[in-house]
Amino acid sequence: MQEFILLMKGDDSKEISPEEMQQRMQDYMAWMKKMSGTGNYIAGQPLMPTGKHIIDQDTVLTDGPFLEPKEIIGGYIILRANDIEEATTLAKTCPLLQHCEIYVRPLMNA
Amino acid sequence: MHKATPTNIDQLVDHLFREEYGKVVSFLTTKFGFHFLESAQDIAQDTLVEAYRVWSYKGIPQNPPAWIFSVAKNKAINWIKREQKKYAVYQAYEMPRDFKQTKDELSLDNEIQDSMLQMIFTCCHPEIAVDNQIPLVLSILCGFSRKEMAHALLTSEETIKKRLYRAKKQIREKGLMSSITIKEKPITDNEIHGVCISIYLLFNEGYNSPHKDELIRKDLCLEAIRLTKLLVEKFESNTRLRALLATMCFHIARFEARIDDKGVIVLLQDQNRQLWNQDFIKMGLFHLSEAASGHHLSAYHLEASIAAQHCLAKDFESTNWKLIQHFYQQLYQLKPSPVILLNLAIVSGIIDGADTAISQLIRLQEQSRQLKNYYLLYAVLGHFYLEQNKKDLALENFQKAKSLTASHKEIDLLNRKIKSLGI
Numbered sequence: 001m002q003e004f005i006l007l008m009k010g011d012d013s014k015e016i017s018p019e020e021m022q023q024r025m026q027d028y029m030a031w032m033k034k035m036s037g038t039g040n041y042i043a044g045q046p047l048m049p050t051g052k053h054i055i056d057q058d059t060v061l062t063d064g065p066f067l068e069p070k071e072i073i074g075g076y077i078i079l080r081a082n083d084i085e086e087a088t089t090l091a092k093t094c095p096l097l098q099h100c101e102i103y104v105r106p107l108m109n110a
Numbered sequence: 111m112h113k114a115t116p117t118n119i120d121q122l123v124d125h126l127f128r129e130e131y132g133k134v135v136s137f138l139t140t141k142f143g144f145h146f147l148e149s150a151q152d153i154a155q156d157t158l159v160e161a162y163r164v165w166s167y168k169g170i171p172q173n174p175p176a177w178i179f180s181v182a183k184n185k186a187i188n189w190i191k192r193e194q195k196k197y198a199v200y201q202a203y204e205m206p207r208d209f210k211q212t213k214d215e216l217s218l219d220n221e222i223q224d225s226m227l228q229m230i231f232t233c234c235h236p237e238i239a240v241d242n243q244i245p246l247v248l249s250i251l252c253g254f255s256r257k258e259m260a261h262a263l264l265t266s267e268e269t270i271k272k273r274l275y276r277a278k279k280q281i282r283e284k285g286l287m288s289s290i291t292i293k294e295k296p297i298t299d300n301e302i303h304g305v306c307i308s309i310y311l312l313f314n315e316g317y318n319s320p321h322k323d324e325l326i327r328k329d330l331c332l333e334a335i336r337l338t339k340l341l342v343e344k345f346e347s348n349t350r351l352r353a354l355l356a357t358m359c360f361h362i363a364r365f366e367a368r369i370d371d372k373g374v375i376v377l378l379q380d381q382n383r384q385l386w387n388q389d390f391i392k393m394g395l396f397h398l399s400e401a402a403s404g405h406h407l408s409a410y411h412l413e414a415s416i417a418a419q420h421c422l423a424k425d426f427e428s429t430n431w432k433l434i435q436h437f438y439q440q441l442y443q444l445k446p447s448p449v450i451l452l453n454l455a456i457v458s459g460i461i462d463g464a465d466t467a468i469s470q471l472i473r474l475q476e477q478s479r480q481l482k483n484y485y486l487l488y489a490v491l492g493h494f495y496l497e498q499n500k501k502d503l504a505l506e507n508f509q510k511a512k513s514l515t516a517s518h519k520e521i522d523l524l525n526r527k528i529k530s531l532g533i
Binding site: 018022 | 121122125126127128130131154155158159161162163164165166167253254255257258
């Protein structure tokens with residue numbers, strides 16, 4: 001078993017209606033519950049829309065607020081899976097995929 | 111790092127976000143004035159985005175509405191502080207004296223309810239064109255996005271945007287914000303009457319829409335019912351409101367039975383009465399009996415009484431058509447519309463036979479300019495000719511009806527009728 005980080009890219013939540021938001025949340029929670037039940041889900045968190053971008057010791061930029069909501073990394077999820085193929089298959093079932101792109105990256109086991 | 115906590119994941123009440131949106135926007139707008147509306151809408155949206163993100167990961171809190179409300183209130187306080195700093199020279203917004211206080215749940219609930227009523231009366235102000243009232247209600251009280259409104263009302267987002275703009279401008283410029291919360295100025299029955307008209311239109315927008323998407327239509331109906339319930343809670347003894355609520359309950363009870371699984375209209379005589387929602391029928395009967403306690407008889411009383419007779423009948427044949435005829439006659443006295451005459455013709459056809467109906471319908475066709483081009487008149491004529499086995503005349507009328515409607519559902523039904531003639 002290996003661990004994978006799923007990075008969610010894109011966030012259009014400013015534009016969607018309350019009803020859609022609730023629907024999405026319920027879909028996502030149902031998915032998370034399923035992933036927890038199978039032991040695949042380890043953790044996850046949303047990210048604040050703004051932060052810092054450190055280029056070097058002297059250059060720290062404020063990252064965001066983003067004009068292009070497609071560029072925002074909105075959150076991450078950590079999954080446990082046998083290999084990258086299984087992690088990808090699982091990520092494809094995530095309902096958030098309808099509204100954002102997902103990067104799947106294996107965590108290196110040191 | 112937050113660990114998965116699947117145990118506290120629970121389902122939310124249906125449409126909770128939408129309802130809380132309406133509460134937050136109404137509350138803030140009535141506190142700070144109508145010019146605050148757009149900021150209130152931004153704050154409500156921001157709050158729900160936060161709820162969506164935080165709850166998705168941490169699970170749903172114990173009391174979701176309280177969570178939403180306190181976050182929204184803090185956002186509003188910060189918003190005002192920011193504005194006050196920006197325009198330090200003059201006080202851009204004044205914080206209402208009691209705004210920061212924490213209140214007990216009951217008095218806060220009352221305050222929120224009053225603010226929603228105030229917004230309903232404002233949105234439905236008789237000076238605002240009805241076409242503009244409905245998007246305003248949906249946007250402020252029901253949290254519909256422009257896209258959802260355009261979809262539900264079968265128009266473009268651009269049109270919705272214009273209607274909202276016009277309505278809001280009118281309210282601002284003419285100072286139409288309702289003063290319902292001012293105790294010295296009680297709401298008149300006339301004002302309630304105006305609101306009834308607007309809300310019933312919203313209901314019918316859903317109920318009679320040619321929309322293909324049944325869910326969206328039902329959504330509009332349920333929102334109209336929700337708002338009417340809110341009004342009934344406040345104006346308990348207003349029988350007109352009760353009667354309107356009863357009417358809507360009886361109609362919505364039959365919602366599912368009116369369309370078959372192929373999306374074609376099912377006429378009343380063919381509906382599976384098992385599909386009628388008994389909870390709504392009971393609710394309708396309760397409010398109708400409450401409505402009957404007053405001395406005033408409104409058109410809604412009669413519409414509700416007619417709908418109640420249908421809902422109470424075991425089947426089409428055993429329906430009390432005589433009583434329904436009597437209600438329609440009374441309704442015509444109150445509201446002399448040719449469409450009621452059309453309904454009366456149908457009822458007398460059921461009681462006295464096809465001949466009577468056909469002669470009445472032909473008279474209506476000759477005399478009423480409104481009915482002359484109404485597809486339903488010809489659909490009904492076709493129906494009664496078919497009963498007499500005059501297939502050629504039935505066909506002619508069904509085709510005429512088809513040429514007068516743009517609704518796919520109605521065309522499908524007429525096509526089915528024409529096919530059954532076997533000509």
